[in-house]
Amino acid sequence: MSTQITITLSDDVYQRVERFARLANRDIASVLADTIQLLMPSGGSDALDIEPIATLSDDQILALTNLKMEPDQDTRLSQLLDCQQAGLLSEDERSELQALMQIYQEGLLRKATALSEAVKRGLVEPLSQ
Structure with a gap:
């Protein structure tokens, strides 16, 4: 099960995520989802x-x-x-x-x-x- 949300990021954070996503050949949404999953304790x-x-x-x-x-x-x-x-x-x-x-x-x-x-x-x- 998944829940879709909308978030607002500062331009600086967005640019860092976008750069990382390009380097990893991934889309921004999956990079953010994986990052949140790794950083938030279950x-x-x-x-x-x-x-x-x-x-x-x-x-x-x-x-x-x-x-x-x-x-x-x-x-x-x-x-x-x-x-x-x-x-x-x-x-x-x-x-x-x-x-x-x-x-x-x-x-x-x-x-x-x-x-x-x-x-x-x-x-x-x-x-x-």
Whole structure:
């Protein structure tokens, strides 16, 4: 299944995409679709079950402002990042690193959004005045 959308790109971005598409002998739409697919983390099976931050209770919001990665996941992420920096990652480890990075990034985004909502609701003071 596919969904067609229309987007507006700056001239500079469009020219870069157009140049790349010509070099790759591909059409612009497929280059953009592939780029978005590669850059956007795939949602887990529970991705549609995530409640919008604005609908959560104050207690749920405050809990999310303290969200952290599971300790074993955090440790493994650090190990894999060290291996990547040393150039020693296997393909399996590369996939594992990508999955852990997705968990980290989604958690960080959820935490930041909750913090913003907590400030809006007056539950916490803004980080900077």
